[in-house]
Amino acid sequence: MTTTKGLPILVGADGSECSLEAVRTAAAEAALWRRPLRIVHAFIWPTVRVAVPPGAIRPSVTELRHAAESVLAEAADEAHKAAPEVPVETAVVDGSAVPVLLHDSWDADLLVLGDRGLGGFGSLVLGSVAVHCVAHAACPVLVVRGERRTEGPVVVGVDGSPASAAALECAAAEAERRGAELVVLHAWLHPVSAGPGDPLPLVYDPSIIEDAGRGILVEALAGLAERRPRLDARPELAHGAPGRLLVDRSRAAQLVVVGAHGRGAFAGLLLGSVSQYVIHHAACPVMVARGPAGGR
Numbered sequence: 182m183t184t185t186k187g188l189p190i191l192v193g194a195d196g197s198e199c200s201l202e203a204v205r206t207a208a209a210e211a212a213l214w215r216r217p218l219r220i221v222h223a224f225i226w227p228t229v230r231v232a233v234p235p236g237a238i239r240p241s242v243t244e245l246r247h248a249a250e251s252v253l254a255e256a257a258d259e260a261h262k263a264a265p266e267v268p269v270e271t272a273v274v275d276g277s278a279v280p281v282l283l284h285d286s287w288d289a290d291l292l293v294l295g296d297r298g299l300g301g302f303g304s305l306v307l308g309s310v311a312v313h314c315v316a317h318a319a320c321p322v323l324v325v326r327g328e329r330r331t332e333g334p335v336v337v338g339v340d341g342s343p344a345s346a347a348a349l350e351c352a353a354a355e356a357e358r359r360g361a362e363l364v365v366l367h368a369w370l371h372p373v374s375a376g377p378g379d380p381l382p383l384v385y386d387p388s389i390i391e392d393a394g395r396g397i398l399v400e401a402l403a404g405l406a407e408r409r410p411r412l413d414a415r416p417e418l419a420h421g422a423p424g425r426l427l428v429d430r431s432r433a434a435q436l437v438v439v440g441a442h443g444r445g446a447f448a449g450l451l452l453g454s455v456s457q458y459v460i461h462h463a464a465c466p467v468m469v470a471r472g473p474a475g476g477r
Contacts, residue, residue, distance in 0.1 A: 424458035
């Protein structure tokens with residue numbers, strides 16, 4: 182493989198099987214993106230945090246560094262097995278997981294996270310570490326969960342917001358890389374109260390709401406065929422909760438893409454209940470579009 186000019190694909194390794202799966206996925210992404218792979222291990226001086234039984238000898242800093250390098254060597258070996266043509270760089274970086282990953286995300290085209298781990302990368306999805314990384318990374322973030330597939334569509338949710346437009350561009354680029362169909366989903370719901378003092382209309386026409394959703398899809402797809410003539414894009418308008426619809430589509434998809442922010446049915450797609458639902462329950466990897474859409 183000849184890599185193109187661009188920043189590396191970034192992934193953290195901690196020695197857990199989950200992080201090794203993230204490394205394998207990151208290597209496959211690096212091959213698709215034609216980028217090098219950077220694997221980092223966050224070295225957080227565990228001798229300060231870990232209780233040592235009475236009479237036991239604390240490991241030296243040299244031993245701990247050697248253990249960290251062994252973690253990286255195993256990760257690099259897995260990366261080479263997954264994508265032999267991808268150049269791999271490894272680094273032991275002082276610090277905890279969040280600062281290390283966020284700092285390096287400024288010099289990466291994609292950050293890949295496992296859905297759980299140990300040590301410096303523990304609870305990457307289910308805890309605050311993942312929320313912080315996904316919320317503040319300087320590049321798109323791929324959360325590895327569910328089943329990794331090479332078949333099926335790329336699915337993206339849109340709501341008419343600028344952030345969902347960026348997510349659509351990111352998803353379109355991913356669909357092209359994979360030679361996959363792009364499913365552009367908009368969910369419409371009956372009117373709901375935004376809070377106290379926001380009464381529901383006594384009478385409303387569901388067909389008007391549905392037509393408005395159809396208009397959002399038309400606007401979202403406008404010009405996409407001209408920008409990406411090789412892309413097979415299919416709009417889908419569905420009634421229901423967006424998180425559940427995206428998770429349902431993820432069972433046959435190879436990737437689900439969500440935006441960093443949203444409105445309407447997809448409001449709070451990153452930090453709100455929809456994104457949390459998708460990240461926790463999707464049956465395939467989930468990409469959160471951040472930074473430049475579709476890579477740099």
